[in-house]
Amino acid sequence: MTNQITMPPRPVPGPVPAWxxxxxxxxxxxxxxxxxxxxLPGRRLASVRLVLDxxxxxxxxxxxxxxTLTARGLLEGTEAGGGTALTAAFERLGASLYASADLTALxxxxxxxxxxLAPALELLSTVxxxxxxxxxxxxxxxxxxxxxxxxxxxxxxxxxxxxLRAVIFPEGARAHRPTGGSxxxxxxxxxxxxxxFYASVDPAEAFAVAAGDLTGTPVDSALASxxxxxxxxxxxxxxxxxxxxxxxxxxxxxDRPGSVQTYLSIAHGVPDRSHGDWPLLSVxxxxxxxxxxxxxNAVLREEKGYTYGVRTGLLRLRHCGLMITQGSVHTEVTxxxxxxxxxxxxxxxxDGIAEDECASSVRALAxxxxxxxxxxxxxxxxxxxxxxxxxxxxxxxxxxxxxxxATPETVARAYRRHVDPEALTVVAVGDAAQIREPLEKLGYAxxxxxxxxxxx
Numbered sequence: 450m451t452n453q454i455t456m457p458p459r460p461v462p463g464p465v466p467a468w469x470x471x472x473x474x475x476x477x478x479x480x481x482x483x484x485x486x487x488x489l490p491g492r493r494l495a496s497v498r499l500v501l502d503x504x505x506x507x508x509x510x511x512x513x514x515x516x517t518l519t520a521r522g523l524l525e526g527t528e529a530g531g532g533t534a535l536t537a538a539f540e541r542l543g544a545s546l547y548a549s550a551d552l553t554a555l556x557x558x559x560x561x562x563x564x565x566l567a568p569a570l571e572l573l574s575t576v577x578x579x580x581x582x583x584x585x586x587x588x589x590x591x592x593x594x595x596x597x598x599x600x601x602x603x604x605x606x607x608x609x610x611x612x613l614r615a616v617i618f619p620e621g622a623r624a625h626r627p628t629g630g631s632x633x634x635x636x637x638x639x640x641x642x643x644x645x646f647y648a649s650v651d652p653a654e655a656f657a658v659a660a661g662d663l664t665g666t667p668v669d670s671a672l673a674s675x676x677x678x679x680x681x682x683x684x685x686x687x688x689x690x691x692x693x694x695x696x697x698x699x700x701x702x703x704d705r706p707g708s709v710q711t712y713l714s715i716a717h718g719v720p721d722r723s724h725g726d727w728p729l730l731s732v733x734x735x736x737x738x739x740x741x742x743x744x745x746n747a748v749l750r751e752e753k754g755y756t757y758g759v760r761t762g763l764l765r766l767r768h769c770g771l772m773i774t775q776g777s778v779h780t781e782v783t784x785x786x787x788x789x790x791x792x793x794x795x796x797x798x799x800d801g802i803a804e805d806e807c808a809s810s811v812r813a814l815a816x817x818x819x820x821x822x823x824x825x826x827x828x829x830x831x832x833x834x835x836x837x838x839x840x841x842x843x844x845x846x847x848x849x850x851x852x853x854x855a856t857p858e859t860v861a862r863a864y865r866r867h868v869d870p871e872a873l874t875v876v877a878v879g880d881a882a883q884i885r886e887p888l889e890k891l892g893y894a895x896x897x898x899x900x901x902x903x904x905x
Contacts, residue, residue: 481655
């Protein structure tokens with residue numbers, strides 16, 4: 450007689466719970482910055498982000514690059530030529546200190562093992578309170594920045610973005626001019642300018658974000674000890690402007706004689722992230738150029754072989770955004786590639802969004818969130834950015850929920866509301882002798898040609 454074994458039914462996996470952005474607790478340093486604390490169990494690296502309302506948007510006219518040089522000057526320490534000693538002091542704690550500036554804010558980033566957070570914050574306190582910003586250090590940073598600008602001008606992608614901003618924003622807008630300054634404006638900056646700029650920073654307008662496995666760590670008292678009583682001594686910085694982009698149609702060629710490729714940037718102004726349609730525009734961007742299966746890549750890469758790939762995304766500024774499609778194509782097919790790109794960007798208006806491409810884009814954007822915010826660094830940076838832009842601590846969660854709720858109809862409606870495919874700005878960095886005529890034959894807009902070197 451054969452014994453029969455009864456097997457239990459095979460388990461069926463249940464639904465995967467939706468991932469949520471980690472919550473943060475708000476606080477305030479007495480007489481100093483507002484704070485956000487985000488506890489991330491198991492993340493033994495603590496990340497602190499100090500966001501100062503002193504971005505490049507508040508640079509003085511003719512001294513563009515002040516915020517950038519100030520950020521870099523902070524890393525030189527509390528005495529002239531002290532940058533190496535400051536780096537060594539942080540390294541002894543296993544910590545790293547960075548500083549940068551964009552149009553919105555001057556950002557200071559500290560990463561350190563949780564067990565050494567308190568002494569690292571003490572060291573950070575000396576940096577922000579006693580920064581030397583010495584003349585000799587600033588002079589060296591000016592020279593380094595000038596060399597960096599020359600390198601940026603040699604990169605077609607960077608050059609295209611610089612030209613795009615210069616033509617889509619009016620001349621009076623700060624975003625019209627390079628964030629890190631031009632050769633003329635950077636050369637004009639002195640140590641006294643940098644010290645005056647930093648003295649005008651108001652710590653009460655700042656945010657300090659701490660993320661990591663903070664359970665049992667006196668992070669609130671450590672932040673208070675490091676930042677309380679820190680004040681600015683100079684007059685208020687000029688307010689950042691809110692000048693909006695002016696859409697086309699226009700085609701601008703940045704001449705690079707002999708170039709075998711053309712770098713394209715095609716853009717349109719859209720609202721800022723506080724607008725309810727921003728998540729829907731994120732989905733529309735992904736549908737158009739978010740992956741190799743996107744509409745534009747299906748044609749330009751897979752079908753035509755014009756490019757290794759193009760991408761469409763949203764550039765985040767404080768008071769507005771730009772939807773940008775960019776990538777390199779072979780010089781000889783520049784006109785055809787732009788024509789196909791324009792057709793793809795028009796297709797959402799003409800044909801809407803298909804159910805499958807909307808669903809796959811939503812999944813791609815939502816499913817990557819757990820990996821995108823896996824580290825203390827990424828969580829702290831996102832919270833700091835939301836705070837700097839006045840979006841609220843729950844913005845990452847609200848944005849993710851809105852992406853998940855997107856439908857083909859709402860995505861297409863948002864795109865039609867904010868993007869006019871007949872009013873795009875096209876910047877092409879390439880050999881004008883070869884690409885100007887094909888671009889003119891498109892009949893989309895007049896073509897203007899500018900030299901490789903930006904205006905001084």
